[in-house]
Amino acid sequence: MAVSTGSENRRGLEFSAGAFTGAIGDTITVLPLVIGLALLTEISLPHVLLAFGAFQLVWGVVYGLPVSVEPMKALAALAIAGALTYAELALAGLILGAVLLAVGAAGVLAAVERWIGEPVVRGVQFAVGLLLIETGVDLAISELWLAAASAAIVLAFVALGAREASGLVVLAVAFAIALWSTGLPTPQWPGQPPTPAYGEAVTRATLEGTLAQLAMTVGNAALATSLLFADRFDAEVSPDALSVSMGTTNLLAIPAGGIPMCHGCDGVAGKHAFGARTGGANVVAGIGYLAGAFVLTGALVAAFPLAMLGVLLVLVGISLGTSVMQSSMLWLSVAIGIASLLVNLGVAFLAGVVVYLLVRRSRRGV
Numbered sequence: 001m002a003v004s005t006g007s008e009n010r011r012g013l014e015f016s017a018g019a020f021t022g023a024i025g026d027t028i029t030v031l032p033l034v035i036g037l038a039l040l041t042e043i044s045l046p047h048v049l050l051a052f053g054a055f056q057l058v059w060g061v062v063y064g065l066p067v068s069v070e071p072m073k074a075l076a077a078l079a080i081a082g083a084l085t086y087a088e089l090a091l092a093g094l095i096l097g098a099v100l101l102a103v104g105a106a107g108v109l110a111a112v113e114r115w116i117g118e119p120v121v122r123g124v125q126f127a128v129g130l131l132l133i134e135t136g137v138d139l140a141i142s143e144l145w146l147a148a149a150s151a152a153i154v155l156a157f158v159a160l161g162a163r164e165a166s167g168l169v170v171l172a173v174a175f176a177i178a179l180w181s182t183g184l185p186t187p188q189w190p191g192q193p194p195t196p197a198y199g200e201a202v203t204r205a206t207l208e209g210t211l212a213q214l215a216m217t218v219g220n221a222a223l224a225t226s227l228l229f230a231d232r233f234d235a236e237v238s239p240d241a242l243s244v245s246m247g248t249t250n251l252l253a254i255p256a257g258g259i260p261m262c263h264g265c266d267g268v269a270g271k272h273a274f275g276a277r278t279g280g281a282n283v284v285a286g287i288g289y290l291a292g293a294f295v296l297t298g299a300l301v302a303a304f305p306l307a308m309l310g311v312l313l314v315l316v317g318i319s320l321g322t323s324v325m326q327s328s329m330l331w332l333s334v335a336i337g338i339a340s341l342l343v344n345l346g347v348a349f350l351a352g353v354v355v356y357l358l359v360r361r362s363r364r365g366v
Helices: 017-022 025-038 047-065 075-081 084-108 107-117 118-158 163-182 204-231 239-258 265-273 280-295 298-302 304-328 332-344 345-363
Strands: none
Touching: 017 025, 017 107, 017 280, 017 298, 025 047, 025 075, 025 163, 025 265, 025 298, 025 304, 047 239, 047 280, 075 084, 075 118, 075 304, 084 107, 084 204, 084 239, 107 118, 107 204, 107 239, 107 345, 118 163, 118 204, 118 304, 118 332, 118 345, 163 298, 163 304, 204 239, 204 265, 332 345
């Protein structure tokens, strides 16, 4: 089955002021998660930024739209929380890359979504939000005064009606503190990408993380993103096309040192809210990530204040977790989130799917 990217109604790239402001639209969630992974796991930040930069450029040009390129949040949250090793994170991304490419190319993404169910997707989002909040609070208490100062910045911007900008301001202040500690970094060549120990990553944790992320990716980064392009940009981009591009991204990026990535709808909404209207925003963001790969050194990242990272993760968690209120089965979505904290995300996801299918069957009177 042929998969269209929507290029037949693609607009040209524009580099107006909206392209530059829109370029930061999905960095609100990208950078806190990427910095968290760099501080708490074995990923190579320069190689991750190179991957983000390359695929911001690629998909911005291919789609001609401000498509998001952001971390797969369920896997990132599990890795930040210590539930996945770097090798497990990478292997899960490769598996998802192959699945998304196959499902998208076959044109059967909608069928997969029907089996998973919207309440389960919302439940996984809620679970990931709770996990990020829990991890963020643990980091924030390491330096309460710094966390309190960061929270005060957030509250001030919320009071001014600029809630979306609050995270970026905290991020900028944190980088300023790190720069004050280390001085201006000397540009460095990233070198060879790390090689994960894939043989040690064939674990239950990898499988559970993969399944949970699949639910989020199908619902939040394929179907929802396709609808958002139609609503906000009057553009037709099929969920299957998005699935193919996400699969391709991960199969190419992860062996080069990248992390699992997706086209999350929240990143598209963020870019739109900040003024992006074409893929020009992706070109600007891509150049920024590529430049960052050569200057964000290990010493600079190590000096990033953990307490401020904690506040940023809490902000991302709240933004993600509040989507549960849109669930058509709120009780089930909340139960999945709570079960993920009490047991683990993979078990909560599988139990949620079973309950959803049973409820759907009973309502149909079968």
